[in-house]
Ligand code: SF4
C-alpha cells in the first residue's frame with residue numbers, strides 16, 4: 159500500500175539510468191514537439207484569449223480527440239440504471255440502502271457500529287488523521303447549499319427585464335457557459351447531446367426513489383414521485399471540480415475523507431449558481447437533487463472528452479488524473495458538443511495496476527484487459543470496464559470509519575507537480591505503450607503514491623481548496 163522505506167531516486171539518477179545526462183529540455187525535445195510542449199505553456203499567470211469559438215481550452219499535445227471513447231460501449235445492451243438500490247429490480251449502486259441489500263442488514267449494522275467506534279476512539283486517543291480537528295474539518299462540509307432538480311428559481315428571468323432570452327450560436331453558447339462555469343469554480347467543462355443512446359446515462363430513479371421521466375411538457379416539473387425532464391432539455395453540461403491531492407494522500411482518515419466532502423459542497427454552490435445563471439439567460443438548468451443523482455456523470459465526462467475510463471472504473475483526466483469529481487446539468491440551451499479523447503490513459507492502465515495492488519481489500523480488477531462481465535448488480539452492464547467489487551470497498555470504508563481513496567492517490571496520473579518527469583510519464587503513455595511498465599516502476603521509485611502523515615498536513619502552506627489549477631493556464 160505504501161512506498162515508504164523504498165530507496166528514492168533523484169532526477170539526476172533517473173537521467174543516468176536512461177543514459178541521458180542532459181536536463182529536462184533535452185528529454186523534452188526527444189519526446190515532445192517543442193512548439194506544443196506542456197512545459198513551455200504559459201509560464202506566467204497572464205490571462206489569455208482563446209481563439210477556439212467554443213472556448214475549448216488548449217490541452218497538452220498528447221491528448222488526442224477521437225470519435226469513440228477508449229472503452230467499448232454496446233448501446234443496445236445498455237439500459238438506464240437506478241442510482242438508489244431498488245428492491246423490486248434487485249439493482250442499484252452500493253451506496254445508501256444498497257450496501258445492506260448486498261451484504262445483509264446484520265453485517266451492515268455491525269459495520270456501522272464498528273465505524274462509529276473507530277471514529278470515537280480516534281478522537282479520544284488523538285490518532286493521527288482521526289483527531290478532533292480532523293473530524294472538525296469533516297463537519298465543516300456537512301452543511302451545504304440545498305440542492306434541487308429545478309434550482310433555486312429566485313434569479314430574474316429575461317421577461318423580468320423585458321428582454322428576449324440570450325441568443326447566440328451553439329459555439330458562442332458553449333464559450334459563455336464554459337467561462338461562467340470555470341469562473342464559478344469548475345475545473346474542466348464539456349458538452350454532450352442527449353439522443354436515444356446517451357439518454358441511457360440518465361438515471362431511471364434518483365437516490366430518493368423519484369423516477370426521472372422524459373416528457374413533451376414545455377417546462378420541467380417535480381411531483382411527489384417523479385422529476386419530469388422536457389425532451390427539449392437535451393444538452394448535457396458536464397464539468398469537473400478538483401479535489402486536493404494533499405488531503406487525499408492522507409486517506410483513509412477523516413482528514414482524507416473530507417477531500418470528497420469539500421468537492422461535493424463546492425458542487426452544491428456551483429450547481430445552484432449555474433441554475434440561476436441559465437435562468438437569467440432564459441434557459442433551463444436541471445440539476446441533481448442530491449449527491450450522485452440525475453446521471454452517471456463520469457460517463458458523460460468520458461463522452462465529452464474530459465477524461466478516459468480507467469482501472470478504477472472511474473474517469474481519469476489528463477490535467478488532474480482521478481483527482482476530480484464530475485457533475486452534470488441539463489439545459490435546453492443549444493451547445494456545441496465535444497468529442498471523447500485518447501490520452502493513453504486506458505492503455506497505461508492495462509500495464510500499471512498500481513491502484514489494484516494498493517487496495518487493501520482486493521476490490522479493484524487485476525485483469526489485463528477490460529471486460530463486459532460485471533462483478534455484481536451494482537455495476538451497470540453495456541460497456542467494457544475494469545469492474546470493481548463495490549461491496550469489498552464499502553466494507554473497508556466502514557472498517558476504517560471513513561471513506562478511502564488510496565487508489566486515487568497512488569495513481570501516477572494524480573501527480574500535479576509540474577516536474578518534467580511526470581509530464582514525460584504522461585506524454586510517453588499516449589505514444590509508446592511499451593514504456594508504460596517502465597514508467598510505472600519509475601513512479602514507484604520516485605516515491606509517488608506513498609500515503610503521507612496526517613499531522614504534517616496541518617503545517618502545509620497550500621493554495622485555496624488545496625488544489626492547483628496552474629496546469630490549465
Ligand atoms: S493506478 Fe495505474 S492502473 Fe490504476 S488507474 Fe492509475 S494508471 Fe490506471
Ligand code: SF4
Pocket residue numbers: 516517518519520521522550551552554555562563564565566
Ligand atoms: S477506495 Fe475502495 S477500491 Fe479504492 S483503495 Fe480504497 S477500498 Fe480499494
